[in-house]
Each structure stands twice: as C-alpha cells, then as structure tokens.
Amino acid sequence: MMQSKQMYSATNALTGYIFEYELAGMMKQHQDFSNVVMESLVHGDSGIDIIADYRGETVLIQCKVSPIFSMSRLEQILKQLSVYKSSKDKVVLAFPGELSSKQKSELRKHDWLTIWDIDEISKIFYSQIRRLQSEELKRLFEKNELFSTTEEDELLTQLNKCSKGNRHWMAYQKICANILEHLFCPNLGKPIIELSDHVRANRRDIIMANYCDEGYWKYLRGRYRADYIIVDSKNYSTKVDKNCVLQIANYLKDYGPGMFGIIALRTEPKESAFHTQREIWMAHNKLIIFINDTDFEQMLMLKKNGINPEEVIKQKIEDFRLGL
Known part of the structure; x- marks a missing residue:
C-alpha cells in the first residue's frame, strides 16, 4: 500500500515537473521572453518555479499541474503567493486547465496576481505549443479550441x-x-x-x-x-x-x-x-x-x-x- 502511494506521489511530481519544464522551454523559444530560469534549480521550493523577463518586467511564475482547483485549494495557493504581492514583479499562476467563472471573479479582487490558464497559455505560446516534447501536453493544448461551441x-x-x-x-x-x-x-x-x-x-x-x-x-x-x-x-x-x-x-x-x-x-x-x-x-x-x-x-x-x-x-x- 505504501509503495502504491509513493508511486502515485512520484508520478504527480514527475508530471508537474514536465509541465514546468515545457513551459520554461516555450518561454525560451518566445521572442518576448528572456533570462528564463527555473527557480527550483536555484532556490529550491520557494513557491516560485520560473523567473523570466517579459515585455519589460520580471515575472514570477508558480506552476501547478492540476487542471482544476477547489476553492479551499485555490485559497491555499493565494496564501502562499501573497508573500510576493508587495513585490514590483508580476506574479503568475500557470496551470493547464480552467477556472470557473466564480473563481475568476474572486481572483479579479487580487490585482497583484495574473492567471495563465489553458486559454491564456494557448494564446501566448500558440506557435511554441506545436514544438512541445511531451505528447500528453501537446494533445491537451491542441484540444483547446477557444472559439468553438461544444x-x-x-x-x-x-x-x-x-x-x-x-x-x-x-x-x-x-x-x-x-x-x-x-x-x-x-x-x-x-x-x-x-x-x-x-x-x-x-x-x-x-x-x-x-x-x-x-x-x-x-x-x-x-x-x-x-x-x-x-x-x-x-x-x-x-x-x-x-x-x-x-x-x-x-x-x-x-x-x-x-x-x-x-x-x-x-x-x-x-x-x-x-x-x-x-x-x-x-x-x-x-x-x-x-x-x-x-x-x-x-x-x-x-x-x-x-x-x-x-x-x-x-x-x-x-x-x-x-x-x-
């Protein structure tokens, strides 16, 4: 039983790292980003996964592999990231999913935080997504059709x-x-x-x-x-x-x-x-x-x-x- 739990945790960690790694890779390929650094390789678990310069400002990015968040989990993430809200840098929560309309409305109250969900990532990295190494992530983004009714x-x-x-x-x-x-x-x-x-x-x-x-x-x-x-x-x-x-x-x-x-x-x-x-x-x-x-x-x-x-x-x- 313990081995199964450890394997499950390891798989989650690996998947999360893949998303972080692929996002950093797309940023390095994008002309609007520079000085892209995977923060976990420098400072360990500080809550920030990627640091980069983007259109004249520094962005601090936390990556989450989960496609959805319950309200309580979203509040935990906000609490963790709130230590950076007084920073002059731009704080970003990036994840390959979508928030509900209610959650989006709640997050608008936190003007120090920017959300990169699957739609926003698809818009910013439209060209780079095609060159993703992870076939799983590539399929996920390619399924995202912003203007079609399903x-x-x-x-x-x-x-x-x-x-x-x-x-x-x-x-x-x-x-x-x-x-x-x-x-x-x-x-x-x-x-x-x-x-x-x-x-x-x-x-x-x-x-x-x-x-x-x-x-x-x-x-x-x-x-x-x-x-x-x-x-x-x-x-x-x-x-x-x-x-x-x-x-x-x-x-x-x-x-x-x-x-x-x-x-x-x-x-x-x-x-x-x-x-x-x-x-x-x-x-x-x-x-x-x-x-x-x-x-x-x-x-x-x-x-x-x-x-x-x-x-x-x-x-x-x-x-x-x-x-x-």
Missing part, C-alpha cells in the same frame, strides 16, 4: 439560464441529469429519475448505477459503498440546511443503493448542513458531498479538454476528509 458549452449555458427557486425545480433536475450523463456515462449507468423505495417513504431524485470495474468509480464503490450514485437536486434560491442532508441520508442504506450521495445545489449550504454532513459520516459512514454550479462548470471544462471530470469529485472528498 456540448459542454451548451450544457453550461442551460445551467446558467436555469432560474433558482422551487418553481424551476423540474428544469434544474433535468439539467443535472443531462450533465451527469454527459460527464460520467458509460462508466456509470444512465440517470434514472425519481425512484421511491419500497414503502415510498424516501424519494431519490437521480440514481446512476456504478458497475465500473476500473478507475476512480471502482475505488468509490469499494471504499465508500457507492454501488449507486444518489443525487438529490435542490434548486433553492436560499441556502440548504441540515434537513436536506438528513433527507438524502435517509436514502442511503448499506443493503440498498449504497452509502454515497451528492446534493446538487445553487447556493452555499448553511453551517448546519456542513455540521450534519460531518455527523452523518462519523456516526453512520454515509458520505455526502455538495456539488454547486461552479463544480459542474469545472467538470464540464475538464470533459471538454479530455480530462477525467471525476477529479472534481475526488477533490471534494479529499477536502472534506482532510478538513475533519
């Missing part, structure tokens, strides 16, 4: 156009089911909408069978008894409370659909909901996570760029477990 774009538009409130609950439920089907089928079964248990006491909005025999969904089934993925869609215009968590907890049964559930919502939960989420897990081993519009947007962006969208689910669970 199925992911259409689904995100539908989500954004759906008004909050109980009046539109059916439209939101259908949109959630369509997004989940696009993201996770055929690894998961097609969404089944609104099933009741035998005594009709508990109704589940969306159910997706998990018969996956490899990858992360197999791990979820084995570790968290996610035999079926239960999704309760809440199109509330107000914050969901502990009752919503208790409702989905009642659906989850070890001898029934399993012990893993998702609450899809439009606003942040109340603190009572988070508290009940923790209690349900610690007392009954029922794992419930919250997925909002920002999370759906990130998963759709990952799917669009050929990356497994379940990375968002994975981060959600990791953040929850590590926060206990």
